[in-house]
Amino acid sequence: MLVRECLYRKGGQGQSTVTVTPDHTIEEVAEILLREKQGGVPVVDERGYVLGTITQEDVIRQLVHLTGVSKGGVQFALRVEDRAGCVSDLTNVIRGYGGRVLSVLCSYEDMPEGYHTVYVRACKLDPTKLDLIRTRLSHVGTLLYCINHCDDERKIYQVEEKASAAF
Secondary structure, three states, X not given: OEHHHHOOOEOOOOEOOOOEOOOOOHHHHHHHHHHHOOOEEEEEOOXXXXXXXXXXXXXXXXXXXXXXXXXXXXEEEEEEEOOOOHHHHHHHHHHHOOOEEEEEEEXXXXXXXXXXEEEEEEEOOOXXXXXXXXXXXXOXXXXXXXXXXXXXXXXXOOOOHHHHHHO
């Protein structure tokens, strides 16, 4: 059965269900699931045949792998100027203390013009040097939080305005 044969069932209005191909990225699928308020979408080949379904759980599982959260380590969140080399400056501080960068994520969401938030997850950091690392990172940007998953230590320096308004 072709996917297109069963796509016209949403409220009887003739609206089609969104599908994705195996070449869609996880981020694209996450965006589609959010926009369409769906728990999953069919994955179809170039002929429209259903190969399977990708669900929110699949997307979350992959995002967990991409971020490296299962590896533990330390996560730093900083607000930095949007300029060439700013992410490199942050990762160089971490590498300068013998750390290994597991992931770097950037977001412009809810940031003032000219800034973005950078989330860096690292491992192999000497816990006795974390205060020095945080101090060095604060010279590159505004430290928002530092979470040491190895010692379950959470230091929150600044709560984003939108997040605090929600509570």
